[in-house]
Amino acid sequence: MRQYVIIGNGVAAAGCIEGIRTMDSKSGITVVSEENRAVYCRPLISYFLEKKTDPERMQYRDVHYYERMGCRVLYGKKAVQIHKENCEAELDDGTFLPYDGLCLAVGSSPFVPRFEGIENVEKKFSFMTLDDAMALDAAVSDNSRVLIVGAGLIGLKCAEGIVGRAASVAVCDLADRVLSSILDTDCAAMMQKHLEEHEMHFYLNDSVKRFEKNTAYMNSGAVVPFDLLVLAVGVRANTSLLREAGGEVNRGIIVNRQMRTSISGIFAAGDCTEGWDSSIGQNRVLAILPNAYLQGYTAGINMAGGSESLDNAIPMNSIGFFGLHAMTAGSYDGDMYEEKTETSIKRLFYKDDLLKGFILIGCHERAGIYTSMIREKTPISSVNFDLLKKAATTAAFSAQIRRKKFGGVV
């Protein structure tokens, strides 16, 4: 019997539990959960705000999940230190949890820059956890003017969730475009136009110089009065536990493809890590949900003595606003194929006989076929790329690949 400890109770932790259980159905698993909730997926909080889901439906797994998985969950507890010599994790209540395998699935925390006068803003929120969303949900009303700092994935999803419920929603960002981490200029412009059509106002290439109570004075000179402020500037990976234990960290906890950290017996998974990105061929923080689960799952298998490697992680995002979906994956490197209409844009990036990345707005049908080409590094020369450019279709693959994919008799 072994003892597994997972710090964190998000999707990476769930992946880790499920990974362990593919190998080891008996040993105990202890999950340390800072939030007083069973696992849920944080990106759902904007849907909660929008009333598209509720805390019950947000449950990532069924009510008997931990029981079925043989997990002990310590709710409301926080790990404060790792004693690697003794293989123990110390919690904030003084408990020591001995482990044979430890997985850090500690996620990230909102990053709040120092704005002048922010301490005097009464109603300010971050937008990371369900508690954040519930607080915002309780505060917003028909006549709320909302200012959101940050036009990234979190900020805009928050804006979408709140726009129908507030008097006005303004979003500002230092970047010159919305979703700057995933969209290029043209694509961002299309998305911005769509968002503006849905009553969002933008202050881009701009930032708050100072707050004076409920008014933001922008660098551009604009003055934005507001009732509620949401800070969604960005997140930072939670690396301190490992760093303080002497482990190697950069912008995230450095993990190899087996999700091992530099300290033996300690694994890490999810938004707190900096792992292999096969699309660029180097390590980076890939703070996206599929990756969190896959990393957790990989870590779990390896913790339990298996041998699993996550070799084809790539950045990919699917994000929709008011029915317009944007999907992106990989890197925007090399030659570009483009198709554009009034309401859609498709950009495929390819280089060295490989599809490297794509941006699809309003034309997401079967996008996974493109994603799989990037992940699996399918040579373009082996497919009918002209057909594939027009539409994501497995018909563009050779009969042999199709046979393999579909197990059919060709």
Place this chain on the structure above:
Amino acid sequence: MKRVYVNEQWCLGCHLCEYNCAFANSGMTDMVLALKGKPIYPRIHVEEGEKITYAVSCRHCEDPLCVKSCIAGALFRQDGVIRIDRKKCVGCFTCVLVCPYGALAPNEDGVMQKCELCLENSSGAPACVQGCPNRAIVYEEREESQ
């Protein structure tokens, strides 16, 4: 386990499978009432390449990327079948982004749907298979190299 396979050699590209699927999952007993005058949202679709057509539906992968990527925990595997709890789905389309077969698509409400082998509807067995006029779609057990 038994899966839906397509023998592309015999696919006629008639698209009947799509209509049979949409009807089987409509919950109605009259195909005309179920499908007339509206766009259909089948869980199987016919791929058309050069001189080749074949229907694609969920492969019910052993290692399902969609399940692992679902942000809502709405997709899950049950007795080998990839199922979806449509009440939980929020329509983020991440499954569309990751499915290598293009087997997931939203219905008219923007909620994802996928082939669940007609296990839950009145058809009782895959309607696409039953309605295929040329046995291009079959429901059977096969050795697979996944």
Place this chain on the structure above:
Amino acid sequence: MGIDFIYPEFEVVRNENRCIACRVCERQCSNEVHSFSAERGIMMSDETKCVNCQRCVSLCPTRALKIVKSNCTLRENANWQNDTIREIYKQAQSGGVLLSSMGNPKPFPVYWDKILINASQVTNPSIDPLREPMETHVTLGKKPDRVRRDEQGNILRELPPQISLSMPVMFSAMSYGSISYNAHASLARAATELGILYNTGEGGLHEDFYKYGANTIVQVASGRFGVHEDYLEAGAAIEIKMGQGAKPGIGGHLPGAKIVGDVSKTRMIPEGSDAISPAPHHDIYSIEDLRQLVYSLKEATEYQKPVIVKVAAVHNIAAIASGIARSGADIIAIDGFRGGTGAAPTRIRDNVGIPIELALAAVDQRLRDEGIRNSVSLVAGGSIRSASDVVKAIALGADACYIATAALLALGCHLCRTCQSGKCNWGIATQQPELVRRLNPETGCERLVNLMTAWRREIMELMGGMGINSIEALRGNRMMLRGVGLNQKELDILGISHAGE
């Protein structure tokens, strides 16, 4: 339009209350009858192109379609009927010979339907095939006149080559080219599964089908297409085609458009070249010449395979058959005037040849009279439509029957009679790959096996009713038949009594 316009023969009736505009009809019609009007949001049809093959009707998921005979009529005239007038218009327009497909559709008498079968009552018990043995097996080939023994008195068992059938039905000649690869595959597989034979027709044997050789009759016709040593060796029997019921006296013409890919390879002629089978065999002008070919083929196959000579049923068929029986042929196949074809000049198809019932009866009688009935087996073809037709044919003297139209119907043919267009929507009479694939041989084979299994059961039922438990005992047993509505001459030729006699 204008003076050339002929009002379409059929109307496509679409029930708008049922049509869901799924466009299956559009996708399935190689004649492009159906189209979707995006402006109106409904399906449209162009009846001028409809051949009434019923493909759309069969596949419409809501049964929204039917094809009906157009009632746009010319003025009624018992002499100048609509069809006749239309043919005149077509010829006035094209200057060409009219072409048709499948069998003669004209209302000539169908003698099968004027013959009734006997059944046992009281004094001669009938046999229940579910409880008692019933033999449907037949062996075709020359039979010895008498039992021969060696010096020790043992029976000499050497027989000339025979073919063995589990039931007295075979699939008759349809060439690869006139029908599709998948149609051939269906026939070959079904014949093998059933323990009967199918026939290559004059198109050679596709290399994929050599494995079905034990259930294959390889045909040698006037064009000699695809004939080579391996081909002759491959089959269970060799058939010399002298004539075909649908077009006696003329040859065949498979247009170059159909000589593509494997068809060209199998026929051993260049792609795109017309495959023209001459009207006669240019080396056969007499029974003696025929004998030469029969023996050439026997020699080439070391006397291991029976040779069939197939002729069309024509006026002096009895004398012709007698000659063939003396030419060394093991089996004579007679093809009646209602036999099908992939393409024939309409006038020939509809006006040349005689009914198989009369021809068969006449031939059987003539061979008996001449004492040579046992030196050949007789196979009757040319519209055998059911198990009862088979039973009647056997009672008239046939050893077995050839079926083709019935087999094609089992494969999906709806007898639209436009094989010559090469656009068969059922994947049978076409070489277009996207149409050929509509016939999945797995289904095709299964349906043929079903059909033959059903017929075999019916044959057993009919025989049992007569108190007969083997095909052998039924053959030539004309006492089991009676005619209705036939005149004395017809009854005499058929060799049967009138009902009530």
